[in-house]
Amino acid sequence: MDIGTSNGLLQKIHSFFKVHDSMYKTATAGAVSGLVAAIMVCPLDVVKVRLQNQTASSVPKYVGGTVSTLKAIWSEEGVRGLYRGLSPAVVSYLPDRAIWFSCYYKFKIFFADSFHCSMDESSVHLAASLSASVVNTLLLNPIWVVRTRIMLQPPHPSPASSLSHHYTSMYDAFSTIIRTEGFSALYKGLGPTLLGVSHAAVQFPVYEKLKQILAEDERHRLRDPQHELSNTGIIIASSVSKMIACIATYPHEVLRTRLQTLHPNDAQPEINKYHGMVQATRLIIAEEGVRGFYKGLSASLVRSVPSAALSIWCYEWLLRVL
Template identity: 35%
Template sequence: MAESLPQPPQPVAGSSKSGWLPAKSWQHFVAGGLGGMCGAIVTSPFDVVKTRLQSSLFREKHATFSLAGNGVVAVPPRTNLLYNFVETGHILRDIYRDESPRALFKGLGPTLVGVIPARSINFFAYGNGKQIIANKLNDGVENSWVHLGAATLAGIVTGTATNPIWVVKTRLQLEAEHKKSPSSLSSQQQRRISTNSWGMIKKILREEGIRGFYKGLSASYLGVTEGTIQWTLYERLKKLTANTEGKGGAAEWFGMLGSAGTAKCVASLITYPHEVLRTRLRQPLVDGKVKYTGLVQTLRLVIAEEGAASLYGGLSAHLMRVIPNAAVMFFIYEAALRW
């Protein structure tokens, strides 16, 4: 009986006991954008590392070599997950030492430009979508299927709207690798490498046209499963900690933080390969040629050239980024709604 009462999705819905008010809709938009912004700033260095570890350009540049018979062969990088955490620390140190502290926040501009509307759209579409789906299709009652449908809808809308921004961000984060690998680019391309977001936008438009801004969109749609799992699991975990709700204090907030972090961790581990495929699809042209042309072609090529383990390249940096990111984002989101 309690579940059928008009008290939408607990705190995450941000609705009042009197019903779903139009004024509450924009609160999801604002709170989601604020949470996304704070999370992105805090975890930006790990995002840079993750992007480079996912890229084949980075892997080729940092490949090690050893003598074998009469020739020299490349030694594949270690794929042990625990070592990857150590490697993440080494890369952070190298970027700080060799490029500058500012390089740890490379791509943060387009990240914020993308994260704020992306999170705003996502939280807005999810928060309102589950209310509409529940009211129209399930007699006003929320359950896991309602959450699943709302999360899928929110993911598709968000991915379509923000894909161009993520393409620019990825190119900027890989830019330093290009500058250090002149053999992979012609002199003309080296001179044209951009130093800011607007320059990168013009470069993509000039070399690849409008379609260049939608590279990796198919992988983004595949990644909708991550957001769907995350939202559905988050709602379920929140119910498990429902006994702390309304009591205030640290217990309630720690329950919320734990739910957000755990949901993101599980969703990321299940769906991570799409992140690598998306980064490969968004890589810049090399000598005017496109290496990765489609989702299936990229999957086959990566496995053939580097092995299936490479689909989890950068996982350590990704987890070190997304788990605290999700915790911060949902904490700010919930706090902003309640405030």
């Protein structure tokens, strides 16, 4: 390749990234923040999923909450137990954040143009967060199913069961699920997961509003109209918004976990106990009451609030650096 051709290629690459500059910055910042979050919160993810999966018809293995569950997993399975499912967690969080934040950014532009208003409007934040969450969910649900299954399984194969499989890797999990349950099994829990887009619909409009309020307060106190929101402000806004969203929308997570996991039916062991969002909702209420929808909530808050604060701070910081 001669110098003229190579220079032309470099110019084309430069032009491409210049045109799509904001989108790729957003995707890169989102992916890195997702990687950091996946590694930091994996043990709490394991605790949350295992607590969510304890049904009324089985003897609960984990009692006493988040700390005692962490201790139980540590004593029985060691560090590997606390990081069970890390590979699919990383594989899911990397594209999860990259896709979500880049879609959110693009949808904000789209809806601001469509509504003929500023990107700072609450209606734009709401529409963009809902749209980004739907796209994200449809693309990544199969990875979340595999992650949930691997996080729930014991370190060694359990006694033979018609619905029990011990996955040795992500590839084995994907191939086994498709072979034994069909491709549609990778979309189990899609209903409550789509219902869970309400989480982002609560979190990000609240986050954006809190950012505006805190930034205005800091500008007023510092008497600097160009001042950008401080790290402390970002952490406060992200933590408060995540906590509100988590408490408001938590039941969908329990439903999703139950539907994505294999639960043999007492009367017909070959049939899964939960088979549909409405049926699962009724069964949980009948067997466990409303409290059944909030199993693992403390673990989720301990996991989600610092994770969101770290992830969003990392995202905002990287956007400024890039």
